[in-house]
Amino acid sequence: MSITAEQVEAGQAVYSKSTLAIYDWLVLRFSNRLIWTCPSARILALYDRHVTGNHLDVGVGTGYFLDRCRFPNDRKRLGLMDLNPTCLDAAATRVARYRPEVYRANVLDPIGLEIPRFDSVSMTYLLHCLPGTIKRKSAVFRHLKPLLNRGGVMFGATLLSKGVDKSWAARRLMAFYNSKGIFTNDGDDLQGLRSILSEHLNAVTVEVVGCAALFSGRA
Template identity: 40%
Template sequence: MAIIPTPEDVVAGQKGYNPATLKFYDLTVYGFTCPVLWKVPRRELLRLYNRNISSEHLDIGVGSGFLLSKCTMPSADQRITLLDMNPHCLTHVKRRLSQYKVSTVQGNVLEPFPLPKRSHGSAALNLMLHCVPGDFAHKGVAFDHAAACVRPGGKVFGSTVLSQGVPVTKAARAAMNRLNASKDFNNRHDSLQDLRRELSARFSDFTLTVHGCTALFEATVEE
């Protein structure tokens, strides 16, 4: 049975991101939690972007925009669309990427995006699915909404922290328990098997790579 979130669940995790906390996002997430707790090196996340980002890219659940600011853009005329529920994140990342052509959209990954179909060459859901309420039977719809905005042959890629079916250290488990209790995370039921099931239901060409308790996924959008 799918775990269905309430509307309150959907917005609960957004309250923590504001101009003050975003100043420490890079250091906290990419300097500590990813390499130390989730055991995914920053370089692997950067390589994920470098392999898949296109000249017309959609970034979903944008955080601080760290990887977008560090990756190698494929075009001198780079276009980036940022989609997030949190206006503070959108403002922060747009300012950070001011050298590119950036547009922002407020949206919920559990609902169809207010964007034209097949308007982008790539879409990323990086380090955000573990924040989305519900289990993968429910939150997997985010893949549909992302893929709808990507042209055939383009990529849907990203990463997520899992709690089942992957190595989870004691420190990582304790951190996950705290984050789930505060509703900053919603990944108590997220497993590698369920993630693979949701990807295989939508994409015939995809890869999954595990680093610690973090799964990196890369999928090709078909006709």
């Protein structure tokens, strides 16, 4: 079954200015710690471990992690990529001190932009918002890999429905988000994630923290 434009839109349309105004508190402080049981500090540590001075962030949210992570002292280039222009504006404003490059693109399609390559690419809480099965979502890695220098690192985090422990609250909230099309992860499982990562990347690592899988791999 093909993925419709409406399905793609549903996963990102919720991120309006009003939603982004409470996103850090609602998602990164409350839900991450108490519902998904993956404190945002664990994701920030993932950024600190892998981010380079030539970095692209995909699915930018509010720019929270880019604002807080420790870039190398020789940081020289930061790119932002998202389909939602409101998210791009919010993140670009938040990290304006880095003079980011801004790219609007749907990563389920080939990236039709001429962009110099990066040494690291991150995608945090992107995959579970994308329509389709976990296998279909592997297109994201196929489309982003050409933007990554040889030996570069791709990393991120996603919420899974299967292969992880979920509390009653996590099950209920995840089901609600799936019913609204905000999430499409009711079939996303740990083994499926490992499979698509290994299909496109080398030296793959996956760490499960609560409902979240924190992953990395190299081109």
